[in-house]
Amino acid sequence: MIPYGRQDITKADIDAVVNTLTSDFITQGPAISAFEAAMATYCTAAGAVAVSSATAGLHIAYKALGIGPGSRVWTVPNTFAATANAALYCGAQVDFVDIDINTRNISINALTSKLQSAAAQARLPDLVVPVHFSGLSCDMAAISALAKQYGFKIVEDASHAIGASYGATNVGGCEFSDATVFSFHPVKIITTGEGGLITSNDPDILENCAMLRTHGITRDPARLEREADGPWYYEMLDLGFNYRMTDIQAALGLSQLTRLDTYVERRNEIAAIYTDAFAEFGLGLPVDHNNTKSARHLYTVHWPKGLGNLDRRAAFEAMRSRGIGVNVHYIPVHRLPYYERLGFEAGQYPQAEAHYSMAISLPMFPTMTTLETNTVIDVVRTLSQQ
């Protein structure tokens, strides 16, 4: 089976991990701050906070922005459940904005009209979380203009988008947002096993995230509320979590980061080969906007009903049975039973639902061989043209 994604672990990665294991620190040591500094530099952000997962990162980024009970958080249905779940962890209310079926990202028109009606009912969101689906940045300038007009904060869920750029800046530079969150789960672009990271240009957000990652505890003299009892002294100022990344993971991340640009180049090469090959097959293909460079975490096609006399499910099963490890991204979050019990229902976000009904993510990973790419193309050709 050619998987839809696969991590790449080199000898250098293994050496980096082993070196950490035999050093003085296996957690909270120098690899964490080195990884954070390297990521901040890569993204041209003021700082970065490494955490145990993107889910943890979203949770404490929202909390650091003041999201709590009574807050309203909007995101898209076309995402992994974690984007919305993190808002529920904060006690906030979640609502969704439909996507643009072509970019598969948040629809600026849908966002604009939802904001207009929310303003009329005094129910404006405190936070909007755009998701850079498949590694393609959302239209951040437009979202940021709306944020200024309506007064909400922005956290970018960039779990798919490390190595992507928007205009002149790399995703994570937070030019148009308060914070950005990345994932280093093995299916993502670079990995730390499990792991995530928050970037921001706001020192308060960065400090709050660093504190929330470790139980809400600080030793920073500038933050202490009382006079220190002694050199051991610390204070717990908020109810935080243990969301720390280990040094073992950060060492792996640092080593992987040296290959990030090569990975993204290779992913874009594979995408170009797919797009070329599929041009005449009748599939809906991913689009770019001209001021972005996608990180190409996913190559998701739309299989229109009846193409090759197959519906999406039959096409998916036929690909799997021919050794192509396809996947589907995403079941719209509002259609998950837990969210339906909160009151969401089918038909509320027709573009995300239409996308879901046609979506198939094809294999996409940097070590994919030409033979593997050709196999995928041959199978898709055969099935779509029969």
Ligand SMILES: *Cc1c(COP(=O)(O)O)cnc(C)c1O
């Ligand atoms: C993978 C993913 C997450 C969660 O990432 P973890 O690191 O596994 O917690 C959140 N949002 C999106 C869009 C993702 O793809």
